[in-house]
Amino acid sequence: MGEATALEVIDIVSDLTSQMILLRRGNVYPALRGLQGEGLVKSRSKHSAMTGRDRDLWSLTPKGKKIAAIHKKAMAALYAA
Numbered sequence: 538m539g540e541a542t543a544l545e546v547i548d549i550v551s552d553l554t555s556q557m558i559l560l561r562r563g564n565v566y567p568a569l570r571g572l573q574g575e576g577l578v579k580s581r582s583k584h585s586a587m588t589g590r591d592r593d594l595w596s597l598t599p600k601g602k603k604i605a606a607i608h609k610k611a612m613a614a615l616y617a618a
Contacts, residue, residue: 541594544565580593
């Protein structure tokens, strides 16, 4: 995964978990900020010419990618069981 807006993160998590985890707008931002505080994700602002507003784009840090890979293996094991 590259960069994604918070709304895209909601869709990505939903798709990756076959809708088993459903995030809402009200809880995705606090979750992302918490992950950012743990050094797992980072954000940057980018100006949107379409809306005229700045948007936060989120991406995994190297540490976040490592943790995501571990959890991906664990989730695969749960589905295989």
